[in-house]
Amino acid sequence: MNVLVIGGGIAGATTAMALQRAGIEATVYEAYAKPADEVGGALTLSPNGRHALRQIDADDAVAAVGVEVPGMVMQNHKGRVVGRFDGLPELPPSLLLRRDRLYRALMDEALSRGITVEFGKRLKSIEDRPGQVIAHFTDGSSATGDLVIGADGIRSAVRSTLDPMAPAPRYTGLLGLGGWIRNPGLPVTGDYQHFAFGKRAFFGYYIDASEILWFSNVPAADPAEAKTTAPEHWLAVLRERHADDVPARDIVALLKPEDVARPGILEDIPTVRTWHRGRVVLVGDAAHPTSPSSGQGASQAIESSLELARALRDSPDVATAFAAYEAARRERVERIIARAAKINNDKAAGPVARIMRDLLMPVVMKTVMTPEKMFGDLHRHRIDFAPSGASV
Structure with missing residues (x-):
């Protein structure tokens, strides 16, 4: 064949x-x-x-x-940790x-x-x-x-x-910006990725001794806005959307126009x-x-x-x-x-909805959204690719 x-x-x-x-x-x-x-x-x-x-x-x-990242940390816009997902055993x-x-x-x-x-x-x-x-x-x-x-x-x-x-x-209602910049001395995140539900946008980051990985999902009614190519425009958007978010605003403050490319459109x-x-x-x-x-x-x-x-x-x-x-x-x-x-x-x-989410999330993360319930079926999925009678 x-x-x-x-x-x-x-x-x-x-x-x-x-x-x-x-x-x-x-x-x-x-x-x-x-x-x-x-x-x-x-x-x-x-x-x-x-x-x-x-x-x-x-x-x-x-x-x-x-x-390798063993898990993730979820935060609210004040930087307070509302949940933590560790990797599942034996994975x-x-x-x-x-x-x-x-x-x-x-x-x-x-x-x-x-x-x-x-x-x-x-x-x-x-x-x-x-x-x-x-x-x-x-x-x-x-x-x-x-x-x-x-x-x-x-x-x-x-x-x-x-x-x-x-x-x-289908447009999801979100535009995505992100990239890598040099770390001038911000505290490292260990091996964990951090995700924060900001007041006006979602922010993710990972910090090691040399680099900062950052991304922001910005709500936008019209995906055509992504065609605006000027990095200065998107830097201003990031500063406005994350002005009240910790530590997103500190990371955004480090960005220069050349660090901000045209956003991608989140679709499915x-x-x-x-x-x-x-x-x-x-x-x-x-x-x-x-x-x-x-x-x-x-x-x-x-x-x-x-x-x-x-x-x-x-x-x-x-x-x-x-x-x-x-x-x-x-x-x-x-x-x-x-x-x-x-x-x-x-x-x-x-x-x-944001206020209700922030109030309920700490409780939900300890009951409904435990690592096993959230990721057990997803991450434990296995495909036996070996031919019949052979070992994987």
Whole structure:
């Protein structure tokens, strides 16, 4: 079997490696002319994502470019700690990663295993014929294979070929800003990430001896505001939104215009109706795009890569494999998307909702939102990728 993987990001690289481990040849076709180094912000790879990487022997390569974080601390706008989530027993710590370093580590690992990656191949159309599928690219070239896997993100061109009426990404009401700056001497946070529900925006940070990672989710009625490119504008927005927030205002005070890039738009799609048809199938954000608030985007993409490769290895035909893959994944990922949507609503809470949230959160964190109840099912999820009769 020869598979064409459209998209060379996290899902594309891990899908190609999982297919190779399953004995299936794959070539990756990336739209951009060169690797997307130095692109994107930070993300967290959760224990379930790390376990999935271990099934294809890629966790060590990724861990080498990340920072292990054993838990997170939740704060209110005054800086008071209202809850703490520690890692679950017997699970590896989450990894805090720069997205570009994760991408580079996975791409380098795929290339080192002999997987072919072709750059500058932006998809134009797909012909799904009996017994084969042909991908046509905007540069005039084409490629023929047994299957096409769309790993091309939330605005997937492959998804559009499966369902021309597929719903567009849904704006969550939040814009995201963030980056890294030098630490001039602020106290370090230990290994924990900190998340603060500010008065007018949500703020996250991680501080070590040399650097500060910061991000802010700013409520905005119109996502078109993100097109305002002037960094001075966004620096003023951050200063206004976090003027009453501790310690966000102290970190924002350190920012210079060059530290503030144009914000990203937080989006999701609650349900992608069509995951596969004929010899074409979706994976990662093309199939189940969640907003960054889930903390699970990369982990779920990796999980889906493994489930798809396992189904293709173990099922008697393509239709059966695709159906088994979707059955294994859809309920889990859509539950995560819905959960992230609720988190986004809390981040964008109005004055009355914010007051109620701050009053109730300390109690809720000790009862309903314990680490086991919040993350047990999520982080303990395991995919047995070994063939029947083999050990993991």
